[in-house]
């Protein structure tokens with residue numbers, strides 16, 4: 001078993017620290033946030049991540065997991081993982097201040113032969129720079145291995161313990177081999193490459209996933225005008241193993257703390273070196289447009305949104321997390337607010353203060369029916385399970401205008417319409433009441449497309 005230190009106990013670092021401790025390693029977590037360190041030291045998990053609380057409590061209780069808010073005089077660990085935040089600056093560049101500070105703090109306290117393993121998402125070339133700084137400021141023998149993380153919020157513990165792949169990049173084969181020994185019992189391919197390639201794999205992976213979503217969203221916009229159903233298009237495409245079914249859910253687009261920053265940082269890095277990454281630019285632009293589509297769909301039904309009362313269902317950037325960073329739901333809420341609408345955001349998984357501290361002009365409501373009273377529309381923006389079971393009849397009764405714009409294509413259009421709602425979604429004009437619905441033996445009147453083009457089988 002190894003001695004491991006993890007610098008940065010945030011969303012990724014804490015998972016790495018607790019998971020390694022659960023495998024029997026001795027782990028020291030270091031974070032400059034004292035309150036976080038105090039909570040962790042008592043076995044209390046400061047972030048919402050399924051399975052992490054139990055793992056953290058076990059680790060602390062067993063004595064295999066300890067935390068410090070300051071760097072000790074000497075770190076005895078064989079491996080020092082860096083997992084600090086690298087947000088985006090307004091220019092598009094990555095903010096590497098936390099990483100630089102961690103590197104400077106580490107240099108004088110690293111023990112000889114320790115391998116520094118970087119997990120933070122960093123511009124290509126950064127690990128080389130970390131190594132240079134370490135070697136010139138106190139740790140002449142330091143080597144760095146890039147080990148990008150592919151953890152999804154809400155599924156991070158499982159992603160770490162049962163990964164699809166482990167990517168290790170280094171210019172030092174011996175160090176790379178030592179880090180790979182930490183993962184020898186994992187049932188996953190270990191992909192070894194040079195350090196810059198590993199850094200790029202992380203960006204390319206996130207950019208590709210964001211592109212996949214923007215792609216299906218662009219197809220959804222085309223479906224909207226041509227009368228096809230994007231859900232079925234995605235289903236049919238996804239059966240091709242070269243395409244795959246995942247990340248083809250059309251909607252109001254991607255957000256969170258990773259895709260927006262990583263796609264922007266990659267495009268910025270490319271532009272710095274004279275490469276016009278036009279596809280990446282398009283990926284971002286399509287994503288932005290998906291938010292605007294909601295406004296257009298609302299306008300088509302209610303006319304000017306100024307003065308309208310709209311309830312936005314969801315604040316987090318995706319379900320099963322309270323994280324609101326770059327949340328598509330809140331971007332839609334903001335667009336509506338700036339358009340003059342009265343906006344009420346409902347998401348009982350997110351602390352209202354977290355929303356209003358960032359967006360003081362938004363109102364957070366905890367009572368759905370109260371918020372919907374007199375409303376002109378509901379916009380489903382984050383697909384929390386409870387929004388899939390809305391009290392439709394009651395909502396239709398209290399709303400001024402029973403209209404739902406389903407920004408995640410998750411509601412059953414027939415049920416919603418049967419409750420008296422006008423239903424609008426993304427890329428499924430048939431589901432909006434314009435297609436011909438043919439389903440198992442249920443007798444229903446064929447409905448024709450509003451745009452008069454070819455008919456659509458909305459379900460079959």
Ligand code: UGA
Nearest residue numbers: 149150151152153213247248249253254255256258317318
């Ligand atoms: C993402 C990647 O999926 C992880 O592999 C990566 O490790 C992580 O970023 C990171 O760089 O740290 P995460 O930000 O947790 O993970 O979120 P995702 O589950 O990927 O979802 C991102 C956004 O895409 C969400 O807003 C989600 O609603 C949206 N999405 C996802 C869609 O709109 N459609 C889809 O089909 C899938």
